[in-house]
Amino acid sequence: MDGYAIGLVCDKCQKDYDIRQAVNTCPSCGGLLETVYDLPRLKKEIVFSKLQTTGNTMWRYKDFFPYIEEKNIVSLGEGCTPLVKSIYLSRELGMENIYFKNDTMMPTGSFKDRGFSLAISFAKDIxxxxxxxYSSGNAGASFSAYSSRGGFHALVLVEYLASDTKKAMIKLYGAQTAILDFENFGQISVMLEKAVSQLGLYQFVNFINPIRHEAMKTYAYEIFDQLGGLVPDYMFHPVGTGGGLWGAWKGYNELKALGLTDQLPKMVAVQPETSCHLKKAFQKGARVAGQYGDPAKTIAQSIAADSPIQGGTRVLDAIYQSGGMALGVSDQEILTAMRILGKEGIGAEPSSAAAVAALIQGVKNGTVSPDATAVCVITGTALKQSRAVEMAAGQPQLQVDADIGSLAKIIDSLHI
Structure with a gap:
């Protein structure tokens, strides 16, 4: 078999499984499965450089994924999004090297497209x-789009807290859709884990699906390439289940194992202050996060959860291993960050702007040095939550009549 992925291994019991076995969590103990690669062979046979890695989607890095035949790849042009250097926030914070990884420009408007392009393609291949x-909105839309494109039969359970726009987008792309009612996120986790053993239907939920987060390694590869072979000091990532942060951390570690860099970034997990279970665990030095907060009390829908899948151990491991941190941000901090990103030319939904809010918080409280290089992942477009855009920006109040005299007066009053 072609490819460098050699198997799946369980986080808990360390049991190995065939990479092409259609499994979700470990059949033996229920632990999360991780894809393992033959990195020495990869290092020997693949030269990682802009010149020898061609294409303008994340599939330019297909050698770093489990093997998939070309005919089974389902792609809509995901990945290789811009890394935008800040102008306004840099001036405000006195920090020269702030970058925004702009995944609002993905096919369905969110970073979820990376994971579902790979996961659907791999599922077809096996x-x-x-x-x-299960989805808070963005994942459902992405799963629906890639499933329809790939001729895949899909069901999305979208939480009742999701905006009407997000719910409608899932249906627009064609998946069967059901609104999920629940009392807390622990209840959802139990349901999803029981579904593995009792229903036998293949899942695409982050981490329960062992392939999806592999696509998030491309954050590391793309940023490394876009920074000219450098690794940032900090990577700020909004966290729901945490597949984006964990996948990026894995990608950076692969770059190091391949001898391409000796640097690793500090990984910063960002959540709403109203439900920041990772921050609470981090403050106590805990390796497992418990239930905390109320996810209904924030505008950051996509990252609002009162408990993580299997205690958030992977995300916490990445934080501790990297010397990073977990932060919580308020809705007011998020709205401020949305306005700043707007001036930078990026329309971000609240959950995305949370990464920028956390960077501002970190610089102002002294935990992030102004001399550092920081990348904030902007995970989803503002168009997913139009009401939040109105909260951040408001509606125009000025009016002008359609005559030259009226236009002249307003131009003069605005000093344009």
């Missing part, structure tokens, strides 16, 4: 024809 996922 003969899986149907499946389901």
């Amino acid at each position: 003969g899986v024809k149907k499946g389901f996922t």
Whole structure:
């Protein structure tokens, strides 16, 4: 078999599984499965450089994924998004090297497209024809789009807290959709884990699906390439389940294992202050996060959860291993960050802007040095939550009549 992925291994019991086995969590103990690669062979046979890695989507890095035949790849042009250097926030914070990884420009408007392009493609390659996922909105839209494109039978369970726009977008892309009611996120986790053993239907939920987060390694590869072979000091990432942060951390570690860099970034997990279970665990030095907060009390829908899948151990491991941190941000901090990103030319939904809010908080409280290089991942477009845009920006108040005299007066009053 072609490719460098050699198997799946369980986080808990360390049992190995065939990479092409259609499994979600470990059949033996229920632990999370991780893809393992033959990195020495990869290092020997692949030269990682802009010149020898071609294409303008994340599939330019397909050698760093589990092997998939070309005919089974389902792509809509995801990945290789711009890394935008800040102008306004840099001036405000006195910090020269702030960058925004702009995944609002993905096919369905969010970073979820990386994971579902890979996960749906891999499922097709191993003969899986149907499946389901749970979503706060963005994942459901992405799963729906890539499933429809790939001829895959899909069911999306979208939480009732999601905006009407997000719910409608899932249906627009074609998946069967059901609104999920629940009392807390622990209840959802139990349901999803029981579904593995009792229903036998292949899942695409982050981490329960062992392939999806592999696509998030491309954050590390792209940023490394876009910074001219450098690694940032900090990477700020909004966290729901945490697949984006964990995948990026894995990618940076692969770059180091391949001898391409000896630097690793500090990984910063960002959540709403109203439900920041990772921050609470981090403050106590805990390796497992418990239930905390109320996810209904924030505008950051996509990252609002009162408990993580299997205690958030992977995300906490990445934080501790990297010397990073977990932060919580308020809605007011998020709205301020949305306005700043707007001036930078990026329309971000609240959850995305949370990464910028956390950077501002970190610089102002002294935990992030102004001399550092920081990348904030902007995970989803503002168009997903139009009401939040109105909260951040408001509606125009000025009026002008359609005559030259009226236009002249307003131009003069605005000193344009």
